[in-house]
Amino acid sequence: MSVTVPKPIVLSERQVRRLALVKAGLLRPQWLGLPSRSRSHGRDAVGRAHQVVGQFGYLQLDTVSIAGARTQGIVLASRLDGFAANTVEGLLRPGQPLFEYWGHEACWLPMDMYPIFAFRRREFHVHPWWGDLLANHKRIAQDLLDRARSDGPFRSIDLEGERRDGWWNIKLAKRIAEALWSAGALVISERRNFQRIYDLPERVIPAHLLNQEVPADEAYKHLLVRALRGHGFATTGLLAATWRLRNRRPALEAALQGLMERGEIVAATLDAAGKRTQGWLLSTDLELIDKADALRIHAAKGVLLSPFDPILWDRARVAQLFGFEQLLEIYKPAAQRQYGYYCLPVLAGERLIGRVDLKARRTEGLLQLLACHVEPSRARDVPRHRQAIQVALERFAAQVGLELRSRDSAN
Numbered sequence: 001m002s003v004t005v006p007k008p009i010v011l012s013e014r015q016v017r018r019l020a021l022v023k024a025g026l027l028r029p030q031w032l033g034l035p036s037r038s039r040s041h042g043r044d045a046v047g048r049a050h051q052v053v054g055q056f057g058y059l060q061l062d063t064v065s066i067a068g069a070r071t072q073g074i075v076l077a078s079r080l081d082g083f084a085a086n087t088v089e090g091l092l093r094p095g096q097p098l099f100e101y102w103g104h105e106a107c108w109l110p111m112d113m114y115p116i117f118a119f120r121r122r123e124f125h126v127h128p129w130w131g132d133l134l135a136n137h138k139r140i141a142q143d144l145l146d147r148a149r150s151d152g153p154f155r156s157i158d159l160e161g162e163r164r165d166g167w168w169n170i171k172l173a174k175r176i177a178e179a180l181w182s183a184g185a186l187v188i189s190e191r192r193n194f195q196r197i198y199d200l201p202e203r204v205i206p207a208h209l210l211n212q213e214v215p216a217d218e219a220y221k222h223l224l225v226r227a228l229r230g231h232g233f234a235t236t237g238l239l240a241a242t243w244r245l246r247n248r249r250p251a252l253e254a255a256l257q258g259l260m261e262r263g264e265i266v267a268a269t270l271d272a273a274g275k276r277t278q279g280w281l282l283s284t285d286l287e288l289i290d291k292a293d294a295l296r297i298h299a300a301k302g303v304l305l306s307p308f309d310p311i312l313w314d315r316a317r318v319a320q321l322f323g324f325e326q327l328l329e330i331y332k333p334a335a336q337r338q339y340g341y342y343c344l345p346v347l348a349g350e351r352l353i354g355r356v357d358l359k360a361r362r363t364e365g366l367l368q369l370l371a372c373h374v375e376p377s378r379a380r381d382v383p384r385h386r387q388a389i390q391v392a393l394e395r396f397a398a399q400v401g402l403e404l405r406s407r408d409s410a411n
Contacts, residue, residue, distance in 0.1 A: 009281070011233060011289065013272040014350075017321040018292035019232035019285065021350055024311045025055055025079045026303070028295070031288065035080060045083050049076045049091055050098070054110050056310050057226035058103040058242075063194060064330065066342050068360035068367050068400030070194070072108065074306035074344070077399045085399045089191050094204050100188040100196075101181075104242055104313075113226075114205055115212035116219045121184035133179040140176050145185060145200075153189055153199040220245070220255040225264060228282045230310055233268060235279040238314055256280065272320060299349030299384070302392035304356065312345060324352040324375065340371045344396075348388040353377070356393065360402060367402035369393065 011019075021027035025034045034055060035048040052075075053059045062071040069077065073085030092098050097111045102120060109117075126132045134141050147154060156174045177198055180186040189199040201210055214222065227242040228234055236256065240246050259265045263283055270277040281289075305312060307328050312318055318326040326345065329337040340357025347353075357371040374385050397404040 009266060009268040009286070011268055011270050013270065013321060015289050015293050016233045016270050016272075018295065018297075018350055019289050020311060020321060022288060022292050023055070023230055023232040023285075024309075025052055026311065026347060027292070027297070027350065029079065031291070045080060045087075046091065048080055049083060049088075050096075050110075052076055052079050053091075053098065053108060056230035057113065057223075058107040058109050058310075059098075060104050060308050060310075060313070061100075061106045061108065062308055064342055066360060067344060067358040068396070068402055071306040071308040073400075074304065074396075075309055077396065078303050078305050078309070078347075081395070081399075083399065084401065085396075086401065089194070092188070093190050094199075099205065100191075102244060104244065111206065111209065113222075114209045115214045116222050118184075118213035119216040119219050121182070124179075124182040124184075127175075127179045127182055130175055130179065133176050134183060134185075137172065137176055140173055141180060141185075144173070144177055144180060144198075148186065148198060148200050153197045153203075155192070155195045155197050157195055217251070217255060217258075220248075220251055221259055224252070224255055224259060224280075225282070228265065228280060228285075232285060233270060233279050233281055235277060238317060239280070241314065270320075277320075297349045299351060299353070299388060300391075301395075302346045302348040302353065302385075302388035302390075304344040304392045304396045305347055306344065307342065318352075322352045339373050343371075343373075346389050346392050348385065348392075351375075353385040354389050356389065358396075360400065362402075365403055366405045367397045367400060369404065369406045 018027065022031060025032065030036055032055060034051055059072050059075060064070065067074070069085035070088070073088035076083050076088060077085040092100060092108055098108045099111055099114055100106065100108055101117055102124070103109050103117075125134060156177055159173050159177070177186065181188060181198060184201065186198045187201045187204045188196045189204045190197050223243045223245070224239050227239045231238060231242070234242075236249075236252060240248065240252055245252060256265065260267065265280050266283050266286070268279055268281045270279060307326070312326050315326045318324050324345065327339060327343070329339065329343070330341055334341075339355055343355040343357045345352050345355045352375065354372065354374040356369060356373075359368045359370055360366075361368055372389060374382060374389065377385055393404055393406070
């Protein structure tokens with residue numbers, strides 16, 4: 001009896017790039033049941049934003065707002081025309097289907113993932129950077145829990161006005177509050193002006209999820225599937241980086257093998273310029289690859305992306321799929337920056353065609369274009385790319401509620 005050997009799945013750079021854009025909600029989002037970029041407002045916009053977060057399984061947070069919005073608002077604005085980027089904080093509220101925790105980095109995550117991170121809450125009883133704060137400062141930790149129980153939600157900044165016995169170091173008290181959150185003894189119920197508001201888990205997490213715990217081996221499988229759902233094709237390293245699961249290679253390989261045996265994922269190879277990269281796909285994405293590969297893609301309109309966008313944070317992947325050097329230069333002295341302080345790449349069609357450095361001047365109601373860099377292109381494409389960048393700028397300015405002020409700084 002002959003055995004049929006499955007044909008190896010070999011993908012081109014274009015196939016992987018297009019699949020990545022589809023899975024990121026940036027190309028034919030309706031194929032995934034995601035909202036299109038048509039205008040939406042109010043509750044409709046909030047619901048659509050939750051759909052987008054659900055696709056990736058996380059929305060990374062960051063404090064920098066110089067461009068007129070923080071990354072969490074920019075990521076959603078890039079996918080939803082009617083989404084006002086500065087309203088993003090309203091997505092995290094008691095009763096909303098998101099919670100905040102360590103996902104990729106500090107992230108907002110779909111509420112149904114709360115039981116999945118039980119393994120991490122257990123591990124983080126010892127804080128990953130600060131050590132065993134909770135054991136070494138039991139009195140302060142208990143005092144903070146008692147405060148939340150008796151007085152209700154509190155911000156870390158609220159602790160500055162208190163001098164309870166033993167709180168000789170307010171910075172320490174704030175760290176312990178974060179350690180309690182990392183360990184799951186407190187949750188972040190919402191943010192106001194990006195300030196965390198801590199509360200007890202039972203007031204925020206639905207009862208049917210609060211006491212569920214998914215075993216670590218099953219949690220890994222769930223997280224790997226969620227990562228592939230957002231990435232499309234991904235290497236084991238990219239999957240691990242998506243959920244801060246580095247240095248767990250044996251456990252991840254066992255989880256991947258289990259998923260393959262269940263038929264949920266398949267092994268695949270990216271062949272780009274003769275270099276082969278081994279990775280994984282959801283079995284259900286095989287048809288989507290052919291569908292995306294057959295598209296005729298027009299690039300008349302551009303869209304600005306956050307430097308922390310799910311499709312951009314892995315620099316090696318961006319270089320491989322887009323031929324684009326993704327740089328974040330906020331930690332460099334001004335004289336050493338090549339492009340600018342906080343540049344937003346511009347996507348048009350399936351290409352990253354440039355990047356812009358913006359500065360919001362809220363008191364004047366202006367969004368200043370400090371610099372615009374167009375990627376090297378054929379001479380005939382440059383005017384079209386500049387027009388796509390201008391469309392992206394005007395769209396973004398409207399979403400952050402500012403008037404675009406340009407200056408001739410294109411290179």
